[in-house]
Amino acid sequence: MKSLDAYRDEVQVRAVFDQLARVITREWTLMEVCGGQTHSIMRFGIDQLLPKQIDLVHGPGCPVCVTPLELIDKALVIAARPNVIFTSFGDMLRVPGSTTDLFQVKARGGDVRILYSPLDALRIARDNPSKQVVFFGVGFETTAPANGMAVFQAKREALKNFSMLVSHVRVPPAITALMSDPANRVQAFLAAGHVCAVMGYWEYEPLAAQFRVPMIVTGFEPLDIANGILAAVRQLEQGRVEVENAYPRAVTREGNQPAQALIAQVFEVCDRKWRGIGEIPQSGWRLRDEFREYDAEQRFDVGSLHVNESPLCISGLVLQGRKKPNECVAFGKQCTPAKPLGATMVSSEGACAAYYRYARHTFAVVG
Amino acid sequence: MCLGVPGKIVDIYEASGLKMGRVDFGGVTKEACLEYVPDIQVGEYTVIHVGFAISRLSEADAQETLALLREVGAFEEELGAPNEIT
Ligand code: SF4
Numbered sequence: 001m002k003s004l005d006a007y008r009d010e011v012q013v014r015a016v017f018d019q020l021a022r023v024i025t026r027e028w029t030l031m032e033v034c035g036g037q038t039h040s041i042m043r044f045g046i047d048q049l050l051p052k053q054i055d056l057v058h059g060p061g062c063p064v065c066v067t068p069l070e071l072i073d074k075a076l077v078i079a080a081r082p083n084v085i086f087t088s089f090g091d092m093l094r095v096p097g098s099t100t101d102l103f104q105v106k107a108r109g110g111d112v113r114i115l116y117s118p119l120d121a122l123r124i125a126r127d128n129p130s131k132q133v134v135f136f137g138v139g140f141e142t143t144a145p146a147n148g149m150a151v152f153q154a155k156r157e158a159l160k161n162f163s164m165l166v167s168h169v170r171v172p173p174a175i176t177a178l179m180s181d182p183a184n185r186v187q188a189f190l191a192a193g194h195v196c197a198v199m200g201y202w203e204y205e206p207l208a209a210q211f212r213v214p215m216i217v218t219g220f221e222p223l224d225i226a227n228g229i230l231a232a233v234r235q236l237e238q239g240r241v242e243v244e245n246a247y248p249r250a251v252t253r254e255g256n257q258p259a260q261a262l263i264a265q266v267f268e269v270c271d272r273k274w275r276g277i278g279e280i281p282q283s284g285w286r287l288r289d290e291f292r293e294y295d296a297e298q299r300f301d302v303g304s305l306h307v308n309e310s311p312l313c314i315s316g317l318v319l320q321g322r323k324k325p326n327e328c329v330a331f332g333k334q335c336t337p338a339k340p341l342g343a344t345m346v347s348s349e350g351a352c353a354a355y356y357r358y359a360r361h362t363f364a365v366v367g
Numbered sequence: 368m369c370l371g372v373p374g375k376i377v378d379i380y381e382a383s384g385l386k387m388g389r390v391d392f393g394g395v396t397k398e399a400c401l402e403y404v405p406d407i408q409v410g411e412y413t414v415i416h417v418g419f420a421i422s423r424l425s426e427a428d429a430q431e432t433l434a435l436l437r438e439v440g441a442f443e444e445e446l447g448a449p450n451e452i453t
Contacts, residue, residue, distance in 0.1 A: 117418020197422035
């Protein structure tokens with residue numbers, strides 16, 4: 001296997017962009033769905049290498065960003081309970097709820113722990129039988145096999161003190177919602193490579209046909225992204241509409257079958273609310289009835305919460321590719337990674353955080 | 368959280384009824400669950416996401432992509448293509 005350096009070789013990346021400059025004849029708007037790709041694009045300055053005719057807009061693919069405020073507030077209430085060990089991936093800790101965040105709950109004495117894998121939550125539950133261990137199960141299709149396995153194992157081991165606060169989201173319904181919106185400008189998608197590593201890309205074929213939108217399965221290294229963009233522009237220029245795999249070393253059309261089987265066993269599709277966007281039909285996964293006893297929302301009654309979004313934050317429009325982060329009046333002023341107003345500034349994969357971190361502060365730079 | 372990272376399998380074993388392994392990420396080794404790549408062998412590459420291998424990395428496809436891109440690069444050089452971007 002070639003080292004990653006090969007996929008970061010600037011000469012090769014530039015060669016792809018030269019090729020791109022030669023095939024492009026008009027303006028196109030492309031969306032990268034995944035926040036991890038947004039981060040790569042900013043980090044390696046791909047946005048600055050692009051021909052001016054390409055407008056690359058950022059998509060809703062950051063699970064931390066789209067987790068609804070109600071659920072963050074629920075997490076905060078549960079995490080503050082004395083008998084609870086609340087576990088989560090690191091990015092969730094700084095996401096602002098209506099009044100506080102998980103870091104502050106931890107600072108005030110709550111037992112909040114950052115995990116590398118959801119299986120670690122099971123170990124903590126085994127080691128602490130007198131405590132309730134709750135895992136904040138957020139993520140797209142990429143994370144569902146891992147979170148689903150934690151629940152599956154908990155049932156197999158008959159663990160009584162583990163539960164999961166579930167906020168799983170699915171990409172295809174989000175694409176349907178974006179493309180059905182009259183304000184949509186997106187003409188081609190860079191589909192998230194690791195979502196497709198799990199789910200394959202067969203699900204995208206009817207979407208591409210229905211909305212006449214090319215979709216390119218794209219990896220995360222600079223060369224992968226450059227290649228994905230080139231493939232998208234080629235299709236657009238030639239009037240083709242296909243689902244194309246530009247990340248074959250990790251993705252097959254069928255995806256990861258054992259992972260899909262476990263997802264289907266543990267989860268069922270449900271409607272879900274996305275922070276900043278609203279409810280998208282069929283866009284989520286919740287635990288099936290057989291696993292409902294592991295649902296933290298069932299185990300902990302937190303009553304009804306009154307949520308409070310910042311009136312300045314336009315992260316919903318950012319997540320839908322309708323505005324760039326630096327078009328928000330609060331960007332870099334009232335809202336910074338140290339004091340974020342919205343989730344897209346908190347998560348390392350959020351578009352606002354990526355723009356801030358890599359200093360895309362002015363319009364001139366993003367052009 | 369969402370990024371998967373490529374790593375090399377250096378050891379495979381079982382823990383709590385699950386197929387687990389140690390994965391080398393260029394010098395740093397971590398444990399990962401290998402249930403979703405049941406046939407994977409020590410020495411092979413995989414994408415790890417939140418402690419789970421989600422995909423086997425194909426060496427052949429990796430080489431092919433790079434070869435293709437090298438061709439693009441060579442082609443550019445032959446043409447003496449200008450480097451600036453319009
Ligand atoms: S800069 Fe801050 S306030 Fe503005 S959209 Fe992004 S997260 Fe929201």
